[in-house]
Amino acid sequence: MLVTRYVAAFLGVVLMVATSYAKEHEGKEYIQENGYKGPETCEECHPGTAKAFLETVHWKHASKVDYVDNLKAGQEYGMKNRIYTMCNGNDIVNNLKEIPPNEAGKTKFTGCNTCHPGDHAVDVGSTGPEAEQAIDCLICHSGKYDFSKRKPAKDKDGKIVMTQDRSTEAAMDIGRPAIKNCMVCHESAGGGPLIKRGFAMTKDADVHAAKGLVCVDCHTVKNHRFPTGKDPNNWANDGVYLTCAGCHNEKPHKDDDYNRHTAYIACQTCHIPRTGGAFAKDFTQWAKMDNGFYEPSTLKKEVNETTPVYAWYNLTVSNTPHFIGPKGSRSDGKSKIYPFKVYQGKAYYNKLDGQLLSMDFAPPTATGDTLAGVAAAAKTLGIKKYEPVPGWQTIYFGSNHQVAPKSKALTCANCHAINGILNFKQLGYGDKEVEKLTSPAIYFNKAFKIQQENE
C-alpha cells in the first residue's frame, strides 16, 4: 500500500515536470518566419486537426446524450438548442445579434454563441473548409492572446462577425490551455461572471489550482475531446468521461473508515462543501439596470456561500418540463450520494402542451418586454400556436469544482451529528437506522482523537 502511494507520488511529480516542459511548443521558428495565418498554419504540423475539431462539443455545442430521460433518439442536445431556465435561450434563438436600442438609444451585441470558437460568419456546428479556417485556435492555446481583439463587429456587408487575435505574437506563445483560456468563456456562462456554476478556479478557492494544476490536467483532452463528469444539467459531451478516482483511485484516504465511505459517498460530497452563483432567476420579470438595459431578475450568492443539497445519483437524469435532476436511490446498487446546487427558474410555459418556451433576449434586453422575447423565439423556432403561462423549473447542478483544502473537507460529525448536513431520512433511511447514523457512538473516538491532534 505504502509502495503504491510512493509510486503514485513519483508519477505525479513526473507528470508535473512533463507538463511544465510540454509548454514549450515546437515550430515557433516556422511561425516567426511565415507569420500566423490561422488554422492553416497549425495544420502544417497537425494535419486533419481542424476537421476533427468540428466534430467536438466545443464546436457543435451539442452531442447525442444517452443518460437523460425524454430526449429524442438520434437528436443532439446542448447549448445550441436546449431550452431550460438557467438560460431560457440558446444559440438558435439567441444567435449573436445587435439588440434594438433601449430608452437611452443605446444598443449592444449579445448572444449565447459569443463564446463559440469560430468567427460567427461560419457558426455553431458548421462544417467544411470555410469552417475549418474559421476556428480560433489561439483563444484556447495562446498565453498571449489579446482578448480585446476578440469582439463582435459588423463586417463590410453589415454581417455580424467575431473578430480574432491572429497575430504572430499570440501564435508564438502557443501551448496547452491555461486556466484563463478556459475560464474566459466558462466563468461567464448563464448571464455573467460566476452565475451558472458559481465556482472560481483560483488558488484561494480550489485546492487543485493552489497546487498549480490547470483545467486540462483533469480534463485530459485527446483529439480535442474533453472528458467530463455526468452533470445532471450539462448534457453535451464528447463521449468520454472522468471521475476523481482517475487520479486519486477508489481508496484514496489513509483512514480505512473514510475509504469505506467511497462505495456510497461521492468524493465531491465531502470535498466540495460549498459552491455559489445564481440559485433563482425570473425570466418573466426583467430588472432595469443602471446602464438602461434589462436583465432577468436573479438571486445569487458569492463563490463560497451556497451549501449544497445531497441526493442519491446513479448518473442518469430525470428530465421533465418542471424538473431536471438526478435519478437514483439507496437501493439500486448504482447510486452514490452527491452534492448539488439546486437552482429554480421561472419562465413561460406553453399552456397548450405544457412545454417550456424559449426566449429571444434581444427584445427584453432593450425594453424589458419578456413576452416580446417569447414571440421572437417562437417565430425563429416556427411555433405558431402557444399560450404563455409562467411556471417554475427546478434544476440540480452538479458540484464538481472548487475542491476545498483537506482542512476544510467534511469530517464525521459534519454528516453524523444529529444536526448534520445529510438528511438521512430523506435519503431513504428508516428511523432506527437514522438513530444509529446520528449517534456519536459511531464517530466519537475518531473525532476526539482528531480534535486532540489539532489542539
Place this chain on the structure above:
Amino acid sequence: MNKLFSIAILLTALVISNLSLAPFANAEEVKMVGEITKITMAGDGKAATAILKDTKTGETVTIDITDELTLDKFKDKRIVEGDEIRCKFNKQDGKNSGKTFVKTAGC
C-alpha cells in the same frame, strides 16, 4: 500609586486598540457598476489604477487594483477601457482598494 499605574496601563491599552482597529472601523465597502475610462498599470505590473464612470451617478471613481487575477486580466486585455465592470472596493482615507472586479457581460 498602584491605582495611577493601572489607569495609565488601561489608557495605553485603549489607545493601542483604537489605533489597531481604526483601519477596519473606517473602511467602507462600496459596490458599483461603471464603465472603465482609464487603466494605468504600474511599471512593475504588480498594481494598477482603474478609473470608472459610475453608471448610476455619472461620477468618476479611481480604484487601486492589486489582486493578481484582475491584474492578469488587464495585462492580456480580457478587461479593457470601455468595458462595463461590476466591482466591490474598500473606501478608506480617500483611497479605494479593489476587492472584486468583473465584467458585467455574460452569455
